[in-house]
Amino acid sequence: MKTSGIASLLIAGALALAGQSALAQDAAKGEKVYKKCKACHALEAGKKKVGPSLAGIFGRTAGTAEGFKFSKAMKESGIVWDDKTMDEFLAKPKKVIPKTRMAFPGLKKEADRANLIAYLKANTQ
Numbered sequence: 830m831k832t833s834g835i836a837s838l839l840i841a842g843a844l845a846l847a848g849q850s851a852l853a854q855d856a857a858k859g860e861k862v863y864k865k866c867k868a869c870h871a872l873e874a875g876k877k878k879v880g881p882s883l884a885g886i887f888g889r890t891a892g893t894a895e896g897f898k899f900s901k902a903m904k905e906s907g908i909v910w911d912d913k914t915m916d917e918f919l920a921k922p923k924k925v926i927p928k929t930r931m932a933f934p935g936l937k938k939e940a941d942r943a944n945l946i947a948y949l950k951a952n953t954q
Contacts, residue, residue: 856947857948
């Protein structure tokens with residue numbers, strides 16, 4: 830009985846955490862965070878600025894967007910952009926890809942990163 834009670838508590842805790850992380854992703858809040866990105870990145874396909882367009886970024890290998898000259902470090906990183914890799918990169922770009930040309934220092938707040946990722950996923954497909 831104790832084992833099943835502990836298992837039930839663990840499952841309930843995991844479900845609660847899953848619900849919290851889902852709630853943390855708010856695309857409307859992410860749009861506000863994106864204001865820090867939009868000087869250098871566009872959401873429209875083929876529209877480059879100082880940085881590449883973010884259109885179609887999820888599932889794409891880093892450094893492969895057409896029409897943009899990426900750093901050697903970005904092209905050789907082997908990163909495929911998904912929620913996890915995007916979160917890590919947005920937290921500390923130079924730690925993930927030490928020789929990236931991206932000058933942005935990163936987003937410290939986990940909620941800001943989660944919301945930005947939600948916004949990007951909703952607006953870059």
